[in-house]
Amino acid sequence: xxESKHLRGKxxxxxxxxxxxxxxxxxxxxxxxxxxxxxxVFFKTASVVAANHSANMTLVAWILGGLLTxxxxxxxxxxxxxxxxxxxxxxxxxxxxxxxxxFLMGWAQMLVYYPANxxxxxxxxxxxxxNLFHLDNAWKLPIAIICGLSITGLNFLGARVxxxxxxxxxxxxxxxxxxxxIFGLFAPAHTAIQFWPITTGDHIGFGGAFASSLLAxxxxxxxxxxxxxxxxxxxxxxxDLPRAIVLGLALxxxxxxxxxxxxxxxxxxxxxxxxxxxxxxxxxxxxxxFGGKLVTIGILISVYGAINGYTMTGxxxxxxxxxxxxxxxxxxxxxxxxxxxxxxxxxxxxxxxxLLMMLMGSFDILTDMLVFVMWLFNCLIFVAIxxxxxxxxxxxxxxKVPGFPxxxxxxxxGGIFIxxxxxxxxxxxxxxGLALTLIGLPVYFIHQRRRQNHAK
Numbered sequence: 353x354x355e356s357k358h359l360r361g362k363x364x365x366x367x368x369x370x371x372x373x374x375x376x377x378x379x380x381x382x383x384x385x386x387x388x389x390x391x392x393v394f395f396k397t398a399s400v401v402a403a404n405h406s407a408n409m410t411l412v413a414w415i416l417g418g419l420l421t422x423x424x425x426x427x428x429x430x431x432x433x434x435x436x437x438x439x440x441x442x443x444x445x446x447x448x449x450x451x452x453x454x455f456l457m458g459w460a461q462m463l464v465y466y467p468a469n470x471x472x473x474x475x476x477x478x479x480x481x482x483n484l485f486h487l488d489n490a491w492k493l494p495i496a497i498i499c500g501l502s503i504t505g506l507n508f509l510g511a512r513v514x515x516x517x518x519x520x521x522x523x524x525x526x527x528x529x530x531x532x533x534i535f536g537l538f539a540p541a542h543t544a545i546q547f548w549p550i551t552t553g554d555h556i557g558f559g560g561a562f563a564s565s566l567l568a569x570x571x572x573x574x575x576x577x578x579x580x581x582x583x584x585x586x587x588x589x590x591x592d593l594p595r596a597i598v599l600g601l602a603l604x605x606x607x608x609x610x611x612x613x614x615x616x617x618x619x620x621x622x623x624x625x626x627x628x629x630x631x632x633x634x635x636x637x638x639x640x641x642f643g644g645k646l647v648t649i650g651i652l653i654s655v656y657g658a659i660n661g662y663t664m665t666g667x668x669x670x671x672x673x674x675x676x677x678x679x680x681x682x683x684x685x686x687x688x689x690x691x692x693x694x695x696x697x698x699x700x701x702x703x704x705x706x707l708l709m710m711l712m713g714s715f716d717i718l719t720d721m722l723v724f725v726m727w728l729f730n731c732l733i734f735v736a737i738x739x740x741x742x743x744x745x746x747x748x749x750x751x752k753v754p755g756f757p758x759x760x761x762x763x764x765x766g767g768i769f770i771x772x773x774x775x776x777x778x779x780x781x782x783x784x785g786l787a788l789t790l791i792g793l794p795v796y797f798i799h800q801r802r803r804q805n806h807a808k
Contacts, residue, residue, distance in 0.1 A: 381595075388575040388601065390572070394631040394651050395630075395631065396568050397615055398626050398628050398630050399626075401625040402626040404562070405552060405561075405622075406553055407621060408548065408549075409550050409551065409561060411609055414612055415605060415609055417608075418604065418609070422598060422601045423759050424730060424734070427737055429753070431737065434751075444733055445732055449732065449736070452796055461666070461669045462670045464725045464789065465722050466662050467666070467705035469659075469718075472722075473658055474496040474500040474706070475718075478495040478496035479492055479629065480651060480652055481652065503517075507660070507699060510691075510692035525657055531650075532611055532647065533610045533614060536614030537613070542620075542637070543619065545613070545616055545617065560777070563776075572608060573608075615631070618638060631651060663699070663702070663703075668695060669698075670701065671695035679795075680799050684697045720778060720781055725788075728771060728789070731767040735764065737756075738757070
């Protein structure tokens with residue numbers, strides 16, 4: 353590491369560290385695709401179709417969701433390149449708005465984002481497991497709990513074990529997608545798709561259907577906020593980062609659109625709407641019982657790996673906050689196990705929150721809540737681009753968002769649309785997510801006051 357230019361914010365000088373610049377275009381592209389592709393595309397199709405009961409609007413929603421994600425990724429990457437500090441988006445907000453806002457994002461990740469992801473995907477694992485082995489529906493929740501608990505236990509064995517699970521699952525993550533797309537596109541269509549005009553099902557309003565459809569796709573595209581974290585390690589970030597983001601997210605958009613096209617060609621709309629086993633049902637129809645089960649097992653491994661990724665990353669957020677003594681009980685959250693150096697207390701608390709969410713919520717409720725909460729912070733990140741361009745024009749920016757200010761404005765308008773849609777269609781869910789997030793403010797200020805009193 354070498355020291356780079358000082359970052360300036362509100363009269364405070366922060367010494368930034370410059371990482372070794374070794375990442376090229378291909379590695380960056382692989383990182384983009386590996387970060388974003390998860391299990392969401394297999395299960396959110398049911399929610400998208402349930403919102404509109406229309407094949408062509410479903411495809412449009414996935415395409416527009418991808419375009420919005422590209423604009424968001426291109427925008428946030430400017431901050432990542434200019435502020436290459438450990439902590440990612442939390443640090444961008446802290447640098448722009450002050451420590452309380454940065455803490456609030458870390459709090460939301462700790463209390464909502466990571467536990468809700470773990471809970472939602474564990475629930476979907478239970479649903480798929482029960483469907484695959486024809487078990488009684490009463491087993492869904494116990495299997496979900498066992499799934500989440502087993503992954504937390506694996507991560508307590510050390511980062512190396514969690515990393516190996518992640519590497520293996522990455523391969524299995526891609527296999528079902530590739531197999532379904534390739535074979536599905538060349539298989540005879542069982543249902544006809546009319547691409548124009550774009551319509552909705554009977555007695556469904558166009559505006560509401562479109563808004564809910566776009567909101568449902570956002571979970572599958574989740575992960576783009578972490579793309580910019582590699583900016584400080586790229587050889588030519590000003591050239592390669594926008595290429596990797598645009599090409600990587602464009603390819604993901606194409607893949608997501610194609611896999612949904614296969615589902616819609618294979619199954620009638622009524623069989624997809626609200627059916628979280630739609631991917632497995634489509635695989636059974638394409639490959640028969642045995643082949644369909646193999647693909648479903650691949651999907652299960654993919655989901656298991658996604659839960660592992662959120663578990664491994666999530667338990668390190670409260671640990672990072674604890675190392676700065678930003679949390680109550682920091683001395684516990686900051687503890688590492690003696691042999692494996694894992695933040696075990698943070699992991700236990702994370703699973704405890706996820707367990708409560710499994711008992712109280714459903715897959716769609718949890719995913720919509722975490723999308724709503726994180727897009728509140730995403731919009732603050734988009735606004736931060738404009739603030740820092742004006743406040744600190746001299747700040748070294750190895751990469752600048754192309755098409756400024758249009759691209760950031762598209763990302764911001766899209767984010768506001770997602771927030772308003774959630775407030776209008778799911779007010780209870782939105783208020784719950786907002787309340788859990790805002791609790792962090794009194795927690796932060798009370799803890800800071802106690803620290804100051806102890807210091808006297």
